[in-house]
Amino acid sequence: MRSPVEAVLLRVFVAESDHFHGRPLAEAIFMKALERKMAGATVLPGPEGFGHGRRIHSQINVDAAPCSPLIVEIVDTREKIDQFLPEVDEMVETGLVTLEIVRAISFSPDGALAGR
Template identity: 55%
Template sequence: MRLEGEALLLRVFLGESDRYEGRPLYEAIVLEARRRGLSGATVLKGFMGFGAHSRIHTAKILQLSEDLPVVVEIVDTEEKIQAFLPVLDGMVREGLVTLEKVRVLLYRSR
């Protein structure tokens, strides 16, 4: 079975070492999104990147970084994502949040 519709994609760009209340920030965001009933969340770890401070973070062996880039992606209805944004305001001290409208094709077994 395939479901289609419009949704909003929330991306949170942060560092692997960012913390919230003693745990990794990416983990805190995913757990809070789950607690609030959002459809799902995925955490992606980058191999290389730079942010606002233009400092390169890389996984190269000779340049080990303990703060690799991390992206949390959440797709849900616009209403649920908009309701989640104030929660992020209280969790993210430094990072980037992007929103984009997406068309969802969801496959589920009958």
């Protein structure tokens, strides 16, 4: 079994209706992570959520505004995530960002996080 390495999981919680320079925000963050050669990124749909404004964003509540929550997850080393955070800060007007220390096992051919 490959050995786990310490990494950081960056989560960015946004709304489907959020945009950055005319592009959906989740897509803009995802593409910036790809451009920066981050180890991995995924955009996940959230069926329902709310933020600081307490407005429900939902795919399942017909009374709620038609705006689904999205979560962008990015995993890489602490150093690369720290370098990426100012770019996320520039793109996100409203939302939430969380950071979590994780133990990652990479199944890339060299066993290291991608882009090393």
